[in-house]
Amino acid sequence: MVNAFAGRWSVYHCIPTLERGNDSDKENLMSATESKNTNKILAISAAVLALILLLLYMQGSFVSKVQPGLSPLAKESRSSDTAIVEKRQVDDILAWPGTVKSRTVANIAPKTTARIIEIKVNAGDKVKKGDVIARLDERDIKAQENAAQAALASASAQASRALADEQRTRSLYSKEAATRESFDAVVARAKEAQAGVSQATSAITEIRSHLADALLVAPFDGTVVKRLKEPGDMGLPGVPIVSLQTPQGLRLEADVPSSCAGRYSIGMNVKVRIDTLAQTTGAQIDEISPEVDPQTRTQLIKIALPAMEGLQPGYFGWLEQACDQHEALLIPTSAVQHIGQLEVVKVVAEGRQLMRHIRTGKTFGDQIEAISGLHEGETVIAHPEAQ
Numbered sequence: 001m002v003n004a005f006a007g008r009w010s011v012y013h014c015i016p017t018l019e020r021g022n023d024s025d026k027e028n029l030m031s032a033t034e035s036k037n038t039n040k041i042l043a044i045s046a047a048v049l050a051l052i053l054l055l056l057y058m059q060g061s062f063v064s065k066v067q068p069g070l071s072p073l074a075k076e077s078r079s080s081d082t083a084i085v086e087k088r089q090v091d092d093i094l095a096w097p098g099t100v101k102s103r104t105v106a107n108i109a110p111k112t113t114a115r116i117i118e119i120k121v122n123a124g125d126k127v128k129k130g131d132v133i134a135r136l137d138e139r140d141i142k143a144q145e146n147a148a149q150a151a152l153a154s155a156s157a158q159a160s161r162a163l164a165d166e167q168r169t170r171s172l173y174s175k176e177a178a179t180r181e182s183f184d185a186v187v188a189r190a191k192e193a194q195a196g197v198s199q200a201t202s203a204i205t206e207i208r209s210h211l212a213d214a215l216l217v218a219p220f221d222g223t224v225v226k227r228l229k230e231p232g233d234m235g236l237p238g239v240p241i242v243s244l245q246t247p248q249g250l251r252l253e254a255d256v257p258s259s260c261a262g263r264y265s266i267g268m269n270v271k272v273r274i275d276t277l278a279q280t281t282g283a284q285i286d287e288i289s290p291e292v293d294p295q296t297r298t299q300l301i302k303i304a305l306p307a308m309e310g311l312q313p314g315y316f317g318w319l320e321q322a323c324d325q326h327e328a329l330l331i332p333t334s335a336v337q338h339i340g341q342l343e344v345v346k347v348v349a350e351g352r353q354l355m356r357h358i359r360t361g362k363t364f365g366d367q368i369e370a371i372s373g374l375h376e377g378e379t380v381i382a383h384p385e386a387q
Contacts, residue, residue: 082382083331083380085374088327090330090362090369093322094323096256096319096321098255100251100252100311100312100316101250101251106219106243108134108216108218108240111213112210112235113234113236114137114235115235116230116234117136118135118231119227119229119231119242121224121227123225123227127224127244129219129220130218132215132216135215136215136216138211141210145208148203151200151203152200155199159194159197162190166187166189169183170183170186219244220246221246222247223245228241228242229241247313251305252303253303256299260321263323265288268284270282270283270284270303274315276315282306286302288302328364329369329374330369330370331380332380332382333366334383336358336360345358346384347379348379348381349379353381358373
């Protein structure tokens, strides 16, 4: 009996032991999870810290801000390595946008009202002088020509009969068989009939010239730049069907504010930049419009361009020229160092050097304008990277 009780006690004693083992596993699992989460948090924190340090470096936060006269020279600067900050009058170079256009441009338009039957060219096609550009409907003109020919035949018949009457009456009058009055009347009718013939002949000539106008031809060798109509459209007098221009004699046409246009003159040498070709060239002003646009307050200036390989009408360009002047502090371009987003120079003062933050503007050859941070007469290191 005692043995039986002891066996039961052993069984019951094992149950709490198993439960305690399960609790221990759970604790181990939770500890592992917390450890992984901690590692993730540490990794994210390190990444954020690295990003903050990178931003601070780009802003120049790690550049030591040296007070004037506190940074000794590593070695004595030679005079050839330094430059004096000088004040000088410089030109304000401005650029006005323009378009390359041909000197010779022709808008091909009909002289009469007629429907367009055919257009034989497209934009970009090259044509020779006399090539057919378009053909108009000539049926109405043909009908007018037929009517004019019938009128001419009728007038010719009347003139022939009047001439015969004149000859007959003249013979009778010479024999005193007709009166002077009847003779003068017959002569007048003959002249009137002859005038009718001349009028009918002129009408036919005019109609035939209109018939020739039904064919639109190229007036010179050139390139078609625009096609403004399509077959089936109505051709109207003075309304272009295509636009034609020559590739020679190109000009840059730019609208310049009237305040600066007064500085230009015909024959003046200017600089022109063609963006498409990435080229800058010298050119001469060919024409200046005296009229000022009342809305934009600009004047049209045309600049004759030299021969440039690849230059085509329609290209975009710039007219570059000084419009005014101002005083500027100039230093060598090589003296400026870039640290992140900052511009700095090394200034020499009392045998020592200090780093100065500056702000620069336009460049003028191998010099650059210092907008702030420097004063006239100060000395800067021309090639700080060499030290």
